[in-house]
Amino acid sequence: MKLLFINQSLGIGGAETFNKELLFWLQNHGISVKTFVTNKKFQKILEDVDIHSGQIPFVVDFIGNRKGFIKGIFLLPLTLIYYFLLVLSQRNSDIILMSGFIEKILVTPIAKLLKIKVVWIEFAPLKSIFDKFLGLNKLIYKLIVNLPNIIIVPSNNTLTELSEELNLPNSKFTLIPCARNIEVNNYSKIKVEKNLACCVSRLEKGKGQDLLLQAWQKVEKEIPSAKLRIAGEGGFIDTLKHLNSKLNLKNVEFAGFVPDSLTEIAQSKIVVFPTVWELEGFGLTAVEAMALSRPVVCFEFGPLTEIIDESTGILVKPYDTEALANAIIKLLNSPRLAEKMGKAGRKKYLNKFTFNIVGQKYINLIKKV
The missing domain is CATH 3.40.50.2000 (Glycogen Phosphorylase B;)
Structure with a gap:
């Protein structure tokens, strides 16, 4: 089984730590893992544990400040072309796994068009993101939230808030907590x-x-x-x-x-x-x-x-x-x-x-x- 992980991140935090250890664990248990990420430090962390990692050359930010949003809109055509070519080049993947907001919005429709299964990890409630830019983020999210095959959440807190915010049944989400591999x-x-x-x-x-x-x-x-x-x-x-x-x-x-x-x-x-x-x-x-x-x-x-x-x-x-x-x-x-x-x-x-x-x-x- 081949898994493709796509991730935009600006820094290294708990999400990146968990993602790295999850991908490492999956690779050691029979799943072929390939990743494409924006953050060079995260890319090196993945490569240090022998996870193949390519670099996404730019970051598009629709969830930060107004300046980032305007820049994201300007780069949107180029970004869509890039992600389409990326997913097309990796179309032999069985599953695309994503945990960041932007890549979910941009990559999921492309993956479904190419008939590749999609799994989301939704770490946190998104109300503060949905409330930005006159609710545009929420509108776009609601348009594609039924496209992924599975949405994984790490806590009942996230599950409940997303379910209420999006008016979705709890059954739409699968609860699996985060973990750490610590010697x-x-x-x-x-x-x-x-x-x-x-x-x-x-x-x-x-x-x-x-x-x-x-x-x-x-x-x-x-x-x-x-x-x-x-x-x-x-x-x-x-x-x-x-x-x-x-x-x-x-x-x-x-x-x-x-x-x-x-x-x-x-x-x-x-x-x-x-x-x-x-x-x-x-x-x-x-x-x-x-x-x-x-x-x-x-x-x-x-x-x-x-x-x-x-x-x-x-x-x-x-x-x-x-x-x-x-x-x-x-x-x-x-x-x-x-x-x-x-x-x-x-x-x-x-x-x-x-x-x-x-x-x-x-x-x-x-x-x-």
């Missing part, structure tokens, strides 16, 4: 830093690092030795550094891009994942923390309630920075509780979020298509 032994000898909390995520508004900094004021007052490492890159960094200076925080480090987020987690006592992002599709950082037996502090928001429960971490009311601080303080001051939650998280990870479980569900679904 725990590779991280077992890393020294854990006392009272260190980490936050690993893209730096952008909605990911909650600003809320975490506000909460950290109280954490520093209660536990002067507490340290916070914020790992990730993105356009929100200047805002966060300014806020950090304004709040006069002493023990916050901005680590920037890190090649291995798992090392950051392994060094930490607890993981804080303070997202309130409208497009949060799953929360892979929470799964990574659970795999490495670390408790998670997060807001009771979106898909996080389907990953973290009271046995594996502490969930607090969204935007409540006081409650966020109290949860962090509680776990840093209670090593036994943190260890107990970490062990429970590890057990849940093994039972639900490994590729031995999730990957097999994908293979069964692909074979059914």
Whole structure:
């Protein structure tokens, strides 16, 4: 069976991490995988695990700002020609798999015209995208949403919101959670830093690092030795550094891009994942923390309630920075509780979020298509 993966992405985040490991797992289980992507860093990541990857020469953005939308309209004829020739050259593929908004819109009609099966992964609710540009994105999406053979969603949160927004039955979607393939032994000898909390995520508004900094004021007052490492890159960094200076925080480090987020987690006592992002599709950082037996502090928001429960971490009311601080303080001051939650998280990870479980569900679904 031959699978073609087409992807436009501007950076490396949880979606790219999951896609890479999914494609690697499928390739190692008898499915021939070929990919075409826009992001050079992502292309190299795929090639490093022996996944054939070609580069799409340009990015078309209909979901960002007005400037990107106008540029996308201008490039649309060229883009359609490019994608038609690309899919035509790969017409011996059995299935085209896509997870990004733009390629779904542009490639799906071409694939159906050439009688190639199509599978979508829809990570997140799309309301914020649908609301842009007078609802044009939503109109186009509704015109083609019945073309893919299968739409996979990673959470009930995404399933419910898409079903309601598009007035589609729940049966239109197939629920399969995301997963991570993590060799725990590779991280077992890393020294854990006392009272260190980490936050690993893209730096952008909605990911909650600003809320975490506000909460950290109280954490520093209660536990002067507490340290916070914020790992990730993105356009929100200047805002966060300014806020950090304004709040006069002493023990916050901005680590920037890190090649291995798992090392950051392994060094930490607890993981804080303070997202309130409208497009949060799953929360892979929470799964990574659970795999490495670390408790998670997060807001009771979106898909996080389907990953973290009271046995594996502490969930607090969204935007409540006081409650966020109290949860962090509680776990840093209670090593036994943190260890107990970490062990429970590890057990849940093994039972639900490994590729031995999730990957097999994908293979069964692909074979059914």
